Amino acid sequence: DTEVxxxxxxxxxxxxxxxxxxxxxxxGHRAMYWYKQKAKKPPELMFVYSYEKLSxxxxxxxxxxxxxxxxxxxxxxxHALQPEDSALYLCASxxxxxxxxxxxxxxGNGTRLTVT
Amino acid sequence: AQSVTQPDxxxxxxxxxxxxxxxxxxxxxxxYLFWYVQSPGQGLQLLxxxxxxxxxxxxxxxxxxxxxxxxxxxxxxxPSVHWSDAAEYFCAVGGRGAQKLVFGQGTRLTINP
Numbered sequence: 615d616t617e618v619x620x621x622x623x624x625x626x627x628x629x630x631x632x633x634x635x636x637x638x639x640x641x642g643h644r645a646m647y648w649y650k651q652k653a654k655k656p657p658e659l660m661f662v663y664s665y666e667k668l669s670x671x672x673x674x675x676x677x678x679x680x681x682x683x684x685x686x687x688x689x690x691x692x693h694a695l696q697p698e699d700s701a702l703y704l705c706a707s708x709x710x711x712x713x714x715x716x717x718x719x720x721x722g723n724g725t726r727l728t729v730t
Numbered sequence: 731a732q733s734v735t736q737p738d739x740x741x742x743x744x745x746x747x748x749x750x751x752x753x754x755x756x757x758x759x760x761x762y763l764f765w766y767v768q769s770p771g772q773g774l775q776l777l778x779x780x781x782x783x784x785x786x787x788x789x790x791x792x793x794x795x796x797x798x799x800x801x802x803x804x805x806x807x808x809p810s811v812h813w814s815d816a817a818e819y820f821c822a823v824g825g826r827g828a829q830k831l832v833f834g835q836g837t838r839l840t841i842n843p
Contacts, residue, residue, distance in 0.1 A: 656833035716781030
């Protein structure tokens with residue numbers, strides 16, 4: 615069982631739809647991440663939130679809009695997506711890594727998104 | 731810039747045989763190193779991690795990895811593989827704080843019965 619919960623597991627949406635992906639963790643992690651993974655490829659970072667503030671945006675198109683309402687929740691709002699945005703979207707969380715602590719990312723099982 | 735190279739895209743081994751998956755990294759500061767495994771349609775599960783201390787680290791499922799600073803390598807090993815080890819394996823490197831984790835291209839492991 616994963617400690618990072620993502621909903622929904624699968625999502626099919628049209629190019630004019632608006633939908634949201636949700637992610638929740640209760641491990642006290644203060645860093646949360648969105649990754650996108652295409653088939654047979656490694657995960658690619660999209661966004662990082664640190665202490666509920668957006669700290670990294672990897673030049674992601676504005677049709678993807680992240681939100682971190684509190685330290686346990688992370689959302690990804692989707693609007694006007696393209697078919698090439700179809701992928702597995704992975705949420706992850708971690709402690710903030712410091713001199714004494716190597717905190718790995720804990721991943722959810724992802725949302726399989728299909729844009730038609 | 732940080733990068734990770736996994737030279738082997740696909741490896742096939744027989745069940746019970748030993749396994750070594752290669753990983754070379756490039757990172758300007760002290761690297762935080764990880765190995766993850768991903769089964770089809772699933773998220774990534776952490777196998778093991780390294781930051782400092784003993785350069786041979788033990789992980790879950792009988793895996794271990796050795797950090798060699800002089801070779802910028804962090805190779806994953808298992809003495810005897812099981813059919814359930816068939817999956818995609820990713821090596822990753824990151825830095826301090828909430829910085830990005832960069833993944834290698836992955837190595838797909840197939841197990842022959």
